[in-house]
Amino acid sequence: MLRVFLAEWRKLRRPVLVLGSLASSLFFTVLVTVFMYKNIDNPQGNADRGTSIGRPILESASGSITAVSQVGLFLGITALCIFAAQSAQEYTYGTLRNLLVRQPARLKLLAGKFAAMKSFALLIAIVNISVSIAIAFSLSDGAKVSTAMWFTSEGLAAIGRSSLNIFISIVYFGVLGITLGLIFRSPISSISIGVIWSLILEGLLFFVNENIPKWTPVSQFNTIAAGGSADISYTHALTLGTSYVFLGTIVSAILFAKRDVAN
Amino acid sequence: MSTNAPVINNAIEVHGLTKRYKNLAALSEATFSVPTGTICGFVGPNGAGKTTTIRMLLGLITPTEGSAQVLGFPVSEPEKYLSLVGAMIEGPAFYPALTGIENLRVLATMGDIPQERVSELIDLVGLQGRGGDKYKTYSLGMKQRLGIAAALLPNPQLLILDEPTNGLDPEGIQEVRDLIKKLASQGKTIFVSSHLLSELEIISEYIVMLRKGEVVFSGPIGDLLIAQKPTIIVKTEVVSDLEKVVAIAHAAGHPAVIRHGEAHIEGPHEWAATLNRSAFEAGIVLSQLNPTTPNLEETFFEMTGAR
Numbered sequence: 001m002l003r004v005f006l007a008e009w010r011k012l013r014r015p016v017l018v019l020g021s022l023a024s025s026l027f028f029t030v031l032v033t034v035f036m037y038k039n040i041d042n043p044q045g046n047a048d049r050g051t052s053i054g055r056p057i058l059e060s061a062s063g064s065i066t067a068v069s070q071v072g073l074f075l076g077i078t079a080l081c082i083f084a085a086q087s088a089q090e091y092t093y094g095t096l097r098n099l100l101v102r103q104p105a106r107l108k109l110l111a112g113k114f115a116a117m118k119s120f121a122l123l124i125a126i127v128n129i130s131v132s133i134a135i136a137f138s139l140s141d142g143a144k145v146s147t148a149m150w151f152t153s154e155g156l157a158a159i160g161r162s163s164l165n166i167f168i169s170i171v172y173f174g175v176l177g178i179t180l181g182l183i184f185r186s187p188i189s190s191i192s193i194g195v196i197w198s199l200i201l202e203g204l205l206f207f208v209n210e211n212i213p214k215w216t217p218v219s220q221f222n223t224i225a226a227g228g229s230a231d232i233s234y235t236h237a238l239t240l241g242t243s244y245v246f247l248g249t250i251v252s253a254i255l256f257a258k259r260d261v262a263n
Numbered sequence: 264m265s266t267n268a269p270v271i272n273n274a275i276e277v278h279g280l281t282k283r284y285k286n287l288a289a290l291s292e293a294t295f296s297v298p299t300g301t302i303c304g305f306v307g308p309n310g311a312g313k314t315t316t317i318r319m320l321l322g323l324i325t326p327t328e329g330s331a332q333v334l335g336f337p338v339s340e341p342e343k344y345l346s347l348v349g350a351m352i353e354g355p356a357f358y359p360a361l362t363g364i365e366n367l368r369v370l371a372t373m374g375d376i377p378q379e380r381v382s383e384l385i386d387l388v389g390l391q392g393r394g395g396d397k398y399k400t401y402s403l404g405m406k407q408r409l410g411i412a413a414a415l416l417p418n419p420q421l422l423i424l425d426e427p428t429n430g431l432d433p434e435g436i437q438e439v440r441d442l443i444k445k446l447a448s449q450g451k452t453i454f455v456s457s458h459l460l461s462e463l464e465i466i467s468e469y470i471v472m473l474r475k476g477e478v479v480f481s482g483p484i485g486d487l488l489i490a491q492k493p494t495i496i497v498k499t500e501v502v503s504d505l506e507k508v509v510a511i512a513h514a515a516g517h518p519a520v521i522r523h524g525e526a527h528i529e530g531p532h533e534w535a536a537t538l539n540r541s542a543f544e545a546g547i548v549l550s551q552l553n554p555t556t557p558n559l560e561e562t563f564f565e566m567t568g569a570r
Contacts, residue, residue, distance in 0.1 A: 003372055003373055003374075003375055004373060006372050007369045007370075007372040007373040010361075010365060010368055010369045010372060011358060011361065011369060014360060014361070016360065089358075093356055093357070093358060093359070094353070094354075094356030095356050095357060095358060097318075097321070097323055097352050097353075097356065098356060098357075098370055098413060099370075099373060100321075100322070100323060100341075101321055101323075101345055101348065101350050101352075102345070102370050102373040102374035102416075102417075103373050103374065104322050104341035104342040104345045105342050260318075260323065260324035260325060261318070261323040261324065262318065262323075262324055
């Protein structure tokens with residue numbers, strides 16, 4: 001599996017892919033972090049859907065990472081697109097047949113590719129978290145937010161906990177991307193369906209019945225990144241989200257292992 | 264992966280191999296073998312089932328029925344023999360945004376093949392100076408060369424090439440032919456499909472011929488050509504006289520057809536003189552009278568009905 005991991009990284013490390021992925025994810029991270037601190041006293045809110053995140057929250061031990069926790073959806077969608085493209089392109093380019101001739105153990109190939117993509121997602125998470133904390137720290141004085149608690153042992157533990165949640169969320173989005181990529185075998189189809197579902201359809205379902213998001217996958221992944229929300233508890237999101245990922249992994253493994261490679 | 268391949272007489276053995284997609288049989292009860300250390304041509308019209316067969320041999324698709332062994336191992340266990348097999352299937356397929364070298368390195372890393380082999384092969388297939396360029400900038404011929412390099416990566420005992428000369432210029436075709444001969448002289452088995460039948464006739468010792476998913480011939484290429492009836496090819500000064508020549512042949516009991524402005528008449532070479540005399544008496548002027556033994560291309564068309 002190590003050989004597959006290293007081979008996959010030869011593809012992932014392309015500057016265009018690395019810089020493109022970081023640029024698209026950092027765009028949202030920087031935007032949300034700056035907006036949160038610059039609009040801290042704005043009566044129309046400084047976070048998602050007009051909610052307000054005030055000084056008591058930002059000055060708490062987990063304050064340093066509050067902003068990036070709100071970007072889970074966008075980081076996740078970035079991962080979804082990368083994972084879907086990397087899986088589906090093997091079919092569209094016809095390169096899967098070459099890979100399977102050199103590594104015929106299909107589940108080993110899938111596991112190695114997945115491990116490589118997970119490490120890529122970890123890189124994206126670390127860079128985004130670091131940049132968000134750095135921006136938050138630099139803007140804290142201007143926003144009159146005390147950072148005294150941020151780097152205490154409790155604060156560092158909160159950074160670790162939140163980073164883990166963001167990483168889990170990104171990986172779960174990624175599994176959704178891999179599953180879509182293997183089902184549709186086309187980067188364009190799998191990415192568009194994944195993005196439309198994540199950004200539009202789940203939102204529309206909320207208007208049909210406001211309880212539906214408690215059971216849909218993207219809401220769970222997003223809630224995991226935020227460490228829980230007012231509507232969905234962290235435990236519920238983690239349990240249900242993990243179930244979706246388990247199901248997606250089984251579907252991916254069966255499709256990848258059993259399906260004829262005829263293109 | 265196993266490197267302890269059993270000692271075998273046939274690099275490929277196929278028995279009753281069948282692949283069905285719903286009601287369509289892409290390959291039907293194919294049975295043939297490819298002796299170790301030979302060059303075996305694999306021919307058939309488009310859609311005859313060549314690529315389906317190759318994919319089954321490489322474990323990429325599962326047979327519906329029948330069995331096949333590659334280097335002594337069943338195709339249901341590809342991990343036991345694929346480290347000894349190099350393949351280019353249905354043309355080259357690589358990542359457009361990676362360089363030629365980087366594409367080969369992906370496969371070398373995957374197959375635990377030393378990275379030094381990549382530069383050796385880039386030189387061998389004539390891509391020196393272009394290996395560092397992105398694959399998407401390559402011409403069709405260069406892509407084909409990279410595909411051959413990828414197939415040679417594991418220094419294979421069995422090399423399976425699907426249309427290796429597609430897109431190559433005459434010089435490139437000759438280089439590939441020489442390379443195949445050189446590899447065969449090293450004891451490797453080459454299983455090569457091509458539409459360039461004249462090329463295959465020059466290099467192949469064995470031939471497997473498919474038509475509509477069925478094997479119509481498999482064995483030494485000499486046996487195939489010897490079994491073919493000698494033919495006399497006739498051209499007339501006036502094209503419309505060809506019909507009269509065919510009528511003369513039929514009257515003498517020799518089957519004859521008109522193909523591409525020529526009459527192809529089955530019959531012994533000695534009968535050419537009789538035909539010449541009969542044509543002269545009928546007032547027909549022959550511009551060509553060529554007794555010949557059918558080559559692989561003619562045999563192919565006759566056996567597969569591809570023309």
